[in-house]
Amino acid sequence: MRSLMTKMTKMNREDFKILDQKIYGRQLVYLDNAATTQKPQVVIDTLKAYYETINSNIHRGVHYLSQRATDEFEAAREAVRRFINARHAYEIIFTRGATDSMNLVAASFGRTFLHEGDEIVVSEMEHHANIVPWQFLCEDRGCVLKVLPFNEKGELCIEQLDQLITPKTKMLAVTHVSNSLGTVNPVKEIVEIAHKKGVPVLLDGAQAVSHCKVDVQALDCDFYCFSGHKMYAPMGIGVMYGKEEWLNKMKPYQGGGEMIKQVTFAKTTYNDLPFKFEAGTPSVGDAMGLKAAIEYMETIGMENIAAYEKELLDYAEERLSSIEGLRIYGQAARKAAIVSFNIDKIHPSDIGAIIDKLGVAVRTGHHCTQPIMDHFGIPGTVRASFAIYNDKKEIDDLYEAVYRAKNMLL
Amino acid sequence: MAQTLQEAEQQIIEEFEIFDDWLDKYNYIIELGKELPLIDEQYKTEQYLISGCQSQVWLHADYRDGLIYFTADSDAIITKGIINLLIRVLSGRTPQEILDCNLEYIDQIGLKEHLSPTRSNGLVSMIKQIKIYALAFSQKS
Numbered sequence: 001m002r003s004l005m006t007k008m009t010k011m012n013r014e015d016f017k018i019l020d021q022k023i024y025g026r027q028l029v030y031l032d033n034a035a036t037t038q039k040p041q042v043v044i045d046t047l048k049a050y051y052e053t054i055n056s057n058i059h060r061g062v063h064y065l066s067q068r069a070t071d072e073f074e075a076a077r078e079a080v081r082r083f084i085n086a087r088h089a090y091e092i093i094f095t096r097g098a099t100d101s102m103n104l105v106a107a108s109f110g111r112t113f114l115h116e117g118d119e120i121v122v123s124e125m126e127h128h129a130n131i132v133p134w135q136f137l138c139e140d141r142g143c144v145l146k147v148l149p150f151n152e153k154g155e156l157c158i159e160q161l162d163q164l165i166t167p168k169t170k171m172l173a174v175t176h177v178s179n180s181l182g183t184v185n186p187v188k189e190i191v192e193i194a195h196k197k198g199v200p201v202l203l204d205g206a207q208a209v210s211h212c213k214v215d216v217q218a219l220d221c222d223f224y225c226f227s228g229h230k231m232y233a234p235m236g237i238g239v240m241y242g243k244e245e246w247l248n249k250m251k252p253y254q255g256g257g258e259m260i261k262q263v264t265f266a267k268t269t270y271n272d273l274p275f276k277f278e279a280g281t282p283s284v285g286d287a288m289g290l291k292a293a294i295e296y297m298e299t300i301g302m303e304n305i306a307a308y309e310k311e312l313l314d315y316a317e318e319r320l321s322s323i324e325g326l327r328i329y330g331q332a333a334r335k336a337a338i339v340s341f342n343i344d345k346i347h348p349s350d351i352g353a354i355i356d357k358l359g360v361a362v363r364t365g366h367h368c369t370q371p372i373m374d375h376f377g378i379p380g381t382v383r384a385s386f387a388i389y390n391d392k393k394e395i396d397d398l399y400e401a402v403y404r405a406k407n408m409l410l
Numbered sequence: 411m412a413q414t415l416q417e418a419e420q421q422i423i424e425e426f427e428i429f430d431d432w433l434d435k436y437n438y439i440i441e442l443g444k445e446l447p448l449i450d451e452q453y454k455t456e457q458y459l460i461s462g463c464q465s466q467v468w469l470h471a472d473y474r475d476g477l478i479y480f481t482a483d484s485d486a487i488i489t490k491g492i493i494n495l496l497i498r499v500l501s502g503r504t505p506q507e508i509l510d511c512n513l514e515y516i517d518q519i520g521l522k523e524h525l526s527p528t529r530s531n532g533l534v535s536m537i538k539q540i541k542i543y544a545l546a547f548s549q550k551s
Binding site: 024346347348349350353354357364365379380408409 | 432433436437440464465466485486487488489524530531
């Protein structure tokens with residue numbers, strides 16, 4: 001097993017040229033993967049090839065390049081469908097990223113189904129991107145936002161969910177994996193509880209898709225949102241999966257080209273799925289890059305990725321815990337490869353500033369999850385997050401850097 | 411005779427010349443951050459708070475005899491160390507001196523990155539607030 005992992009790491013590492021560089025005279029140690037992952041060469045090559053060979057606007061075009069680009073774009077949609085095991089390719093809507101996806105659902109679902117007094121349930125560990133779009137609805141339509149709390153270990157108190165959902169609840173929006181705490185939420189169970197009460201569920205999968213196999217049919221979620229750039233694909237492409245029955249009923253979000261069937265000044269009729277939700281020229285090259293990234297991960301195997309990253313996570317938590325005064329936030333039984341921590345009496349941004357100079361790239365701050373920071377009464381954390389190309393040597397580097405920073409700062 | 415603003419800048423530049431690597435430089439900034447009580451506790455309130463995304467800064471200004479005196483603090487020690495360097499130069503100056511100061515010495519000692527808006531450490535907003543105070547007091551005088 002170990003030799004397999006070593007082999008896998010070595011192979012991957014060479015595909016990511018960006019990692020092979022020195023910063024401030026030191027080898028770069030990139031541990032900010034929950035913010036964005038690096039891109040394998042095949043993704044970069046795909047993007048380049050798109051612009052060098054078939055760049056053109058898709059759909060309506062009758063000419064050769066347009067047809068080629070359209071075929072590639074739709075092939076990317078099919079790759080995403082297979083990747084998350086959606087029933088139909090037209091349930092896959094391309095967006096700019098997870099944030100865009102959640103704004104799309106909130107806006108479209110909201111303007112179709114939500115009225116004054118209706119309730120939306122989110123969890124206390126949501127990224128701001130899964131809070132603020134719902135708050136817009138509260139402001140505009142008089143809806144009410146309710147919050148499912150988490151416990152000290154960073155696990156959702158799902159026993160409270162049943163009580164939190166009332167006949168007025170119209171949507172439950174929860175993250176699959178917490179970007180700050182690393183918690184993998186029991187989303188299948190959550191969906192079951194909500195569905196028993198007839199409430200649809202949106203899952204924010206931004207931090208899940210690169211770490212574990214996602215099967216939207218098995219989860220039975222109604223919406224699943226994620227970004228390409230956190231799963232080795234280019235920035236600027238994301239996905240909103242929605243069950244056909246919802247998407248058909250929902251009014252479109254943005255108006256423009258491609259999303260219409262017929263436009264007159266008196267009335268406009270909308271196009272079929274998925275185009276109804278894809279107004280304007282989509283990012284074709286980025287969609288192709290997303291397909292390349294999916295194939296790259298599938299070649300390695302999502303199970304191998306999950307097992308390897310678990311090994312990295314365990315090692316990182318073990319090493320960091322040995323530093324006196326260091327506290328890890330998020331001790332859930334099931335975690336993705338994210339470690340958030342602070343050291344007693346030290347501000348996280350000070351640690352970040354120093355270990356940056358030691359070549360280690362992490363993120364400090366509230367990670368767009370201020371309610372989590374409020375829960376723990378802290379200004380932020382230092383967050384190290386891992387990907388398939390990281391190895392134990394880099395975790396040793398992280399440990400050394402944090403240890404040194406602590407000695408400088410205390 | 412108190413230092414002029416330019417002399418204070420020059421002294422800081424000279425202090426930093428002896429450091430040949432960033433580690434010593436940061437150690438010095440951390441020391442600066444640790445050593446000074448930069449603000450009276452009564453001013454560490456919401457009213458004087460300048461919120462950065464990463465760290466928080468409190469700033470208080472006092473106008474006496476044509477000069478502005480600043481005190482400030484931060485919850486992050488590196489930020490606090492840099493505040494120390496800013497206050498040494500900008501406190502006890504006339505409004506016009508503060509408005510004219512371009513803070514180039516921060517660049518010269520290699521700490522420009524800390525004054526970048528993307529750092530969100532509150533320092534950019536703090537400097538902006540200092541300039542606003544200077545502008546306001548200059549109308550008074």
